[in-house]
Amino acid sequence: MATADTDRLGLLLARHGAITNIRIRDALGANGLTPRKGVALMNLARTGRMSQQALLETLEVDPSVLVVILNDLERDGLVERRRDPADRRRHIVEITPAGRKAQAVVEDAIATVERELFADLDDEQVAQLRLLLSRVRTSINDPACTEA
Amino acid sequence: MATADTDRLGLLLARHGAITNIRIRDALGANGLTPRKGVALMNLARTGRMSQQALLETLEVDPSVLVVILNDLERDGLVERRRDPADRRRHIVEITPAGRKAQAVVEDAIATVERELFADLDDEQVAQLRLLLSRVRTSINDPACTEA
DNA sequence: TCAGATCATTGAAGTAACTCAATTATTTAA
DNA sequence: TTAAATAATTGAGTTACTTCAATGATCTGA
Numbered sequence: 001m002a003t004a005d006t007d008r009l010g011l012l013l014a015r016h017g018a019i020t021n022i023r024i025r026d027a028l029g030a031n032g033l034t035p036r037k038g039v040a041l042m043n044l045a046r047t048g049r050m051s052q053q054a055l056l057e058t059l060e061v062d063p064s065v066l067v068v069i070l071n072d073l074e075r076d077g078l079v080e081r082r083r084d085p086a087d088r089r090r091h092i093v094e095i096t097p098a099g100r101k102a103q104a105v106v107e108d109a110i111a112t113v114e115r116e117l118f119a120d121l122d123d124e125q126v127a128q129l130r131l132l133l134s135r136v137r138t139s140i141n142d143p144a145c146t147e148a
Numbered sequence: 149m150a151t152a153d154t155d156r157l158g159l160l161l162a163r164h165g166a167i168t169n170i171r172i173r174d175a176l177g178a179n180g181l182t183p184r185k186g187v188a189l190m191n192l193a194r195t196g197r198m199s200q201q202a203l204l205e206t207l208e209v210d211p212s213v214l215v216v217i218l219n220d221l222e223r224d225g226l227v228e229r230r231r232d233p234a235d236r237r238r239h240i241v242e243i244t245p246a247g248r249k250a251q252a253v254v255e256d257a258i259a260t261v262e263r264e265l266f267a268d269l270d271d272e273q274v275a276q277l278r279l280l281l282s283r284v285r286t287s288i289n290d291p292a293c294t295e296a
Numbered sequence: 297t298c299a300g301a302t303c304a305t306t307g308a309a310g311t312a313a314c315t316c317a318a319t320t321a322t323t324t325a326a
Numbered sequence: 327t328t329a330a331a332t333a334a335t336t337g338a339g340t341t342a343c344t345t346c347a348a349t350g351a352t353c354t355g356a
Contacts, residue, residue, distance in 0.1 A: 017165005089333040129280040237303040
């Protein structure tokens with residue numbers, strides 16, 4: 001996002017984040033996915049299945065947005081939606097074997113991008129960057145950072 | 149955007165960058181500016197005046213985009229465009245005293261956001277984060293990365 | 297002088313994302 | 327049994343960003 005040379009760390013972070021996002025988007029786009037679908041798959045791969053509600057909170061998107069994400073993933077056979085027998089208003093989303101394969105591709109694509117981005121950092125520096133980034137206060141609402 | 153909990157450093161960086169961008173955008177928006185206009189002002193404040201061409205390269209935007217940025221800034225009296233006497237096709241862009249004041253406000257707004265974001269980091273950690281970020285390979289074309 | 301290139305500008309078009317209200321089906325509570 | 331609440335969905339509307347082609351003014355080289 002065009003910061004050029006500035007000594008503002010905030011702008012540096014914003015710019016690098018945007019570039020990273022573009023790289024990841026491009027890498028996933030080659031596989032017919034978006035970052036959001038990739039993250040959805042990654043979360044589903046961890047848990048196997050989730051309620052659509054839980055996925056909503058995890059992805060922090062509008063319900064209507066999640067619907068189209070899942071529509072696409074389901075159309076491609078990567079996830080399956082079925083009614084929750086305990087509450088038929090709800091959907092349970094489950095990743096399919098094809099979805100797990102796609103998720104592996106996603107991880108791989110992101111890992112490749114990361115290798116490029118962080119090629120000039122050794123393992124310790126990468127760990128340090130991760131630690132420092134994790135301490136950046138990102139929750140908009142409360143400064144307690146790790147609350148709610 | 150929406151990475152939730154993942155161990156992918158690339159996604160973490162993308163997410164934090166996006167959030168930082170939103171914060172800065174909001175802070176500048178309160179002053180009728182966008183990040184892009186702010187960066188344009190910051191660059192002009194450093195150099196005093198620049199050719200529109202140089203500004204193009206610095207901001208890495210389409211010429212038609214820069215035009216509307218400069219239109220806004222000029223309308224608000226923050227910059228002035230005049231023809232380059234040496235080549236009347238070209239414009240020279242100069243920051244005004246009002247522009248310098250606005251730039252100071254921009255710096256201040258960004259600094260405030262940074263204080264919030266990095267509140268949990270001490271000075272040394274901030275310096276370290278800056279150093280590590282600066283070593284992340286961002287230029288798609290250049291740095292030996294993809295070579296040519 | 298003329299042809300082609302360059303610079304700034306304009307305008308159209310496309311894209312992607314988000315928000316919001318309304319709808320349907322279902323559950324819960326009174 | 328009925329009213330209210332909830333889950334997922336649909337669709338409309340908005341915003342912001344981006345690209346691209348066309349234009350007028352100006353410069354450069356033959």
